[in-house]
Amino acid sequence: QESVLDTIQERGTLTVGMSTFVPWAMRSTEGELIGFEIDVATKLAEDMGVEVEFVPTAWSGIIPALLAGKFDVIIGGMSITPQRNLTVNFTAPYANSGNQLAANVELTADFTDMSDFDDTSVNLVCRRGVVGCDVLAASFPRANILQFDDNAQALQEVLNGNAHAIIASAPEPAFWVEDNAGTIELAFGGEYLARGNEAFALRKGDPDALNFFSNWILVNQENGWLEERHDYWFSGRKAWMDVVATE
Amino acid sequence: MALFGLVVAAVVFVAWRVNSVLVYNWDWSRVLGFVARIDGETGQWVSNLLLQGLFTTIRLAFWGTLLAAIIGLVMGYWRTCDTLALRIISRTYVELIRNIPPLVFIFIFYFFISSQLFPALGLDSIDRDSPWVDNAFFRFAFGEPALFTNFLSGLICLALFEAAYITEIVRAGIQSIDRGQWEAGRAIGLSRGNLLRDIIFPQAIRKILPPLAGQFITLIKDSAIISLISVQELTFLATEVAATTGKTFETWILVAGMYFAICYLFAFVFARLERRAGRARR
Amino acid sequence: MNKALAENRDRPPVGFNAGRSAGVVWQVAQALLVFGALGWLVWRGIDAMEYRWQWFRVEPFFFRMIDGEIIWGPLVRGLLLTIEIAAIAGALAIGIGFVTALARLSNSFAARILATAYLEAIRNTPLLVQLFLVYFVLAPIIGIDRFWAGVLCLAFYEGSFAAEIIRGGLRGIDRGQYEAADAVGLTTWDKYRYIIVPQSMPLILPPLTGLLISTIKHSAIVSVIALAELTTQGLNLVSNTFMAFEVWFIVAGIYLVLTVSLSFAITLFEHILSKPKR
Amino acid sequence: MTHPPLVEISGLCKWYDDFSALYDINLSVAEGEKVVICGPSGSGKSTLIRCINQLEEHQQGSIRVAGQEVRPGMKGIEAIRREVGMVFQSFNLFPHMTILDNLTLGPMRNRGMRGDAARKLAMEYLDKVRIAEQAGKYPPQLSGGQQQRVAIARALCMQPRIMLFDEPTSALDPEMIAGVLEVMENLARDGMTMIVVTHEMGFARRVADRVVFMDQGEIVETAPPEQFFSAPRSNRAKQFLGQLLAH
């Protein structure tokens, strides 16, 4: 059976499925794609000696599209979970983002402990498909968990006072608190609830590609490139604020 | 009149409360930047994501309307014709599409059928740089050559979906023509084909124009569903812009305005057409 | 000479259609052939994808047995909510439709303007966008919760279509019926209540069936405000397990059962309704 | 006669947009009188009698029914319509109700009669038009002639003081006409005030006190039937009668 690596070489382009997700992948003011993943995929293609082509795809259609061969690999901030791993293959993780809670100040005024969130009257929101949802389910089994297609809508839910807190991977919660000071705050001083393991997703039955991508990640972890890029995008938004249309 | 005042008062009240209740920083500038921007190098205005999305939606609307009308016309005719096989096929087609959620239809079509059909037709391996596709007209009519196959499968998907409803409209139109017209046509010895072309369709078209216009407007709005298969139309790009900027409301209000503009324009054109068709008669 | 006359005038000669039934069989076979070809195409597509079907993993989506107690799974809970939303929204839509249709047919200028403005606004913008604006902007202002925001939005959307259907039905009644009702001295209310509405029912019901079915399908849209109905549950399951095709096929199957049984029920109802006529 | 006329029309004008459908109509009908209106198609016969119970609104002139003025858009028009029975060319029975229900609807809703009283009354009138045995059927199950007799009975059930007929036999098969005309003649003999639009000359001869001939929205000639049919004064009427008798 032919490996997707051969296909990529023959075609001369690496096609990457992704979805918009600050600061992993977003639009610059010029409408171009930029972000951590964009850097990763571009470098990956460079190292393979091919062009890169991004296929922005709605999150809910991204897995079938991968399986149907609409692109070669998903580099989309996708976290490894055993459940998902039964359907697709994951490479070694290339990032470990921490998850933070941003909470509505008013609603959580008398919350003193992490366990206060674990109550049937508490609404917690997350973006569908991020590892944060799993984290919430594990940490607060009694709370209502509502999943939205986008962080923007999830956040609005907290701002409107319909939900107590939103979970998202750092550094986004910090940006939100900055923008809406007084309405929301980082819960427990921004303590990380859990770390995710973001990895590339591939179709099953292709050990060659899996091996190649995993080792590419390993090499770039060793030489510090991944960490350097990660820091650039995740430690704050001053560095890229101007090019991006985000707040 | 009292009723009218009441509604106006309600609208004013809501507008007034928006700012006092809603925790939201309105900022239109970011979103508007995604409609059009000044190019850094040339210093000229160029379209940005939202406008590009709007163009894609308009392309989808135009070709989709055309394609759906053709399919719907053929299927609608099949629904009413004597051949049982054609009746079964068209009936099944209509019932299937009307009863499956669009999402699932798109999945099945895109992931199973089009991924078989397109390579078989050689559409997957179109040379993107050949002068056939890499020219101004092609770009104007179908958008970026690189995205053409996606555009096409989205288009076919949408057209097939809407055509099921058009089929029913056409059927109703054909059946609404007085039986006497069929009989008179047959009595002067017209063949079935001639009868349909000269007598039935021209009369049916006048009757179905209004519901047809409604269905085409639905088509424009439903074109959002194919964002699921990476067609970069207005709704899809709006989601991206909203995600990037965090300005959900501005984006969606703007997008609603854009949809309203095309739909209303479309309705207007159709109303004109209808009046023309009506006037021709007396 | 032609065939002998049928002995019994009251019964058409039997076996007359024998020649035709062979044709019917052939026609049906032709149609089946076409579907077969399509099915083969889909099957090839599935095959070519080398998708690993994991149907054995779907049972917990419906229910789990814990200590001999049945815990309903997400799909069953989603289905119940879908039915609830569609039922309430459908009923409201018909009510809104009637009011709007009567407003458009009325003599009051204000009522006509309002009804027209409502129809144009609703019908020329996507439901998704309406839902966003209603839920995130309007709902906190007038203080309604997630469920009612979704239901009302859906009801007003479908109501705009119901209005046109109902208006068409009311106008489809012969003018003579209106006049006869006037001539026997009925008031406007009685005229609609006893003469016009009952007669327009057969005209209105078939398209209204279609409307109720699309209400069920359109209710999927409320997944964007995290109302946990069938589609939302499907989305969540897909994002957790990545078993996209299994989940979507099941969800489609459930919707299909729902819509088909609804149209069946309404056909039955129509049948009962049209019976006393002759 | 000493009574005031039951219907009194003076200076009546009606336009459809720019088209003048009725112009300067003056007509009064006394209690017990029978008036036949005839004239070519489009001459305004229907429009005239439909103005009397305000199925059409007039723009000028006055119409008085039983002493009460009838005005366009007036309140309480139901009370006037109660005094005026109307029979249409196309019957206009309510097809979704039984014959009996068709008859009782008016008395129950407009006169506030009780159900059994209304039914008793209805059966009386059905008897009078000789189809009492059909009371439980639906209109589409009856022949045209029977339907028209039901329509007459329905109008009579309101116990009106005047009956209007708009070409009551012109939609009927030749065989059916006689039965309906007979019912109408009986009604006339019982002393009912009637205005009848019809081309049935035999009926007009036998029943009418006066024949009114209309053309182009105006009353051209009014005369007793013998005189009108044997020696019409106006040319237009002569020509009309000539064509009527030609075949």
Add this chain to the structure above:
Amino acid sequence: MTHPPLVEISGLCKWYDDFSALYDINLSVAEGEKVVICGPSGSGKSTLIRCINQLEEHQQGSIRVAGQEVRPGMKGIEAIRREVGMVFQSFNLFPHMTILDNLTLGPMRNRGMRGDAARKLAMEYLDKVRIAEQAGKYPPQLSGGQQQRVAIARALCMQPRIMLFDEPTSALDPEMIAGVLEVMENLARDGMTMIVVTHEMGFARRVADRVVFMDQGEIVETAPPEQFFSAPRSNRAKQFLGQLLAH
């Protein structure tokens, strides 16, 4: 006569589901003959003449037109219909075409005539029915009588050998009837073979060679018009004529 009959019907039976609409009809019409069919409503008159050009399919018996057998579902029925002109009670003109186009459509499509030849022919026949000046108008702009004359001209344009008329005057205003009957009489005088369903006794007397009386799907009586109208043999015909003359 030495010619074979133009229309020859023998043992014709037709059912609508279980309802027997025609039973054992035998009728032959020679070239140049004029046959009037009459009978009560629902007796099968329309059904009979509609079987002749297969607007209705029959189930038993045979129909021959100009020597050719007409069979249900046959191919080439257009060729037979070309020999048979038909005029309906409700005119059935094509409302979206001008009068002229209504007339030229058949000759152009069925006979393959060229446009100008067809128009010339059409104008000739329009002249014959005396409405040549209306050629450019649309059907809804004409009066009923004019429309029916156009319908006759349309049928004649196919230059058929026989004309079928189904109650051609019963949807017309009394004034309009004379004109249409006159056109039909002229046509008869020119030697056209005609089968006419009508209740116009004057016309039948003047024109018909034979009157066929039908009841309940069967031919009850066939007789020359004088004999039929003055002394019908069957009781059913007596009764029918009695009612027809009653008013």
